[in-house]
Amino acid sequence: MSEPPSGSGPHAFEPENDATPAPSKRNAPKLDLSRPQWRQRLDEEQFRVLRLQGTERAFTSPLYLEQRPGTYACVGCGEELFSSEAKYESGTGWPSFFQAIEGRVETQQDYHMAVPRVEYHCVRCGGHHGHLFKDGPEPTGLRYCNNGTSLKFIPRDASSPG
Numbered sequence: 012m013s014e015p016p017s018g019s020g021p022h023a024f025e026p027e028n029d030a031t032p033a034p035s036k037r038n039a040p041k042l043d044l045s046r047p048q049w050r051q052r053l054d055e056e057q058f059r060v061l062r063l064q065g066t067e068r069a070f071t072s073p074l075y076l077e078q079r080p081g082t083y084a085c086v087g088c089g090e091e092l093f094s095s096e097a098k099y100e101s102g103t104g105w106p107s108f109f110q111a112i113e114g115r116v117e118t119q120q121d122y123h124m125a126v127p128r129v130e131y132h133c134v135r136c137g138g139h140h141g142h143l144f145k146d147g148p149e150p151t152g153l154r155y156c157n158n159g160t161s162l163k164f165i166p167r168d169a170s171s172p173g
């Protein structure tokens with residue numbers, strides 16, 4: 012059987028840095044990797060979308076039809092971005108949400124097209140996820156149009172509640 016680790020190295024103590032962070036907003040440490048590191052970590056399509064602001068072809072992601080309760084996390088860093096409660100069928104061919112988990116995505120203007128759009132990305136790793144439109148359903152009226160390849164679905168029963 013597995014033995015407990017004995018004497019876990021010279022740095023087994025916690026550093027005494029007890030400046031307690033504000034409890035209101037959880038700030039996961041940023042994941043800041045180089046381009047070669049991202050290439051290693053992601054597959055080709057994930058790299059193209061997340062790091063080069065690509066867009067997957069519509070109706071290609073299995074997550075488009077995913078309906079189970081759970082959480083959608085960033086495939087680049089694991090940050091949880093959307094709850095299944097905010098997912099809806101938009102008819103666009105991309106997984107769509109009317110709300111992101113608070114503080115998990117950041118938006119910026121995207122000038123790649125003639126008509127500027129609002130792109131959004133994971134706050135933790137900066138990975139591009141999709142574009143934000145104002146034609147979503149109530150209660151927000153927003154549509155987070157997300158590339159499925161940027162997301163990892165975590166079914167709820169995999170992580171026991173409470």
Ligand SMILES: [Zn+2]
Binds near residue numbers: 088138
């Ligand atoms: Zn991320």
